Amino acid sequence: MKRITTALVAGALAFGALAAPANAQTNYAELVRVLNGNVKTMDCNALRTVVRGAGLANENTTRSEFVGNVNKAVGEDAALRLVAAPTVNTLGDRALECGIVKPDEVTPLNQAIAMSSQMSSQAGLPEIRNLIPALPTR
Numbered sequence: 001m002k003r004i005t006t007a008l009v010a011g012a013l014a015f016g017a018l019a020a021p022a023n024a025q026t027n028y029a030e031l032v033r034v035l036n037g038n039v040k041t042m043d044c045n046a047l048r049t050v051v052r053g054a055g056l057a058n059e060n061t062t063r064s065e066f067v068g069n070v071n072k073a074v075g076e077d078a079a080l081r082l083v084a085a086p087t088v089n090t091l092g093d094r095a096l097e098c099g100i101v102k103p104d105e106v107t108p109l110n111q112a113i114a115m116s117s118q119m120s121s122q123a124g125l126p127e128i129r130n131l132i133p134a135l136p137t138r
Helices: 002-019 022-026 028-040 044-053 063-074 078-097 108-122 128-134
Strands: none
Touching: 028 078, 044 078, 063 078, 108 128
16 A cells, blocks of 8 residues: 555656656756646646545645655655655645645644745745755654
8 A cells, every 4th residue: 555655646746747848857946846836736636536545635634744644655765855845845735725635723833834934935045844854753
């Protein structure tokens, strides 16, 4: 089952890459931009089918739980999680927009992460929420 889930997650993350121009594959930033752009516009029914079919979310899953489930499927390699984090977060945002997952409970920590991520993004720096998955979990 874990192999199937991992394959489905990889497929969902790669969905947008299929539309990427060949020369974008040599430029990581451009590839991530194209991939995230395609995730942002991904059909909600297709995303729901992939997410629910992989067992990554159900009707009671919150956005952060979903992102955590996708990160678990990505694996424990910190470098891979760091590279995948922007796309995983974009996938979480799209799942929330599509009503596939529920919004997270509003807590001071969530608000601080959202505010710092927004400020980092505006300054052209990596969003803090994209760095958190690379932190050791043990």
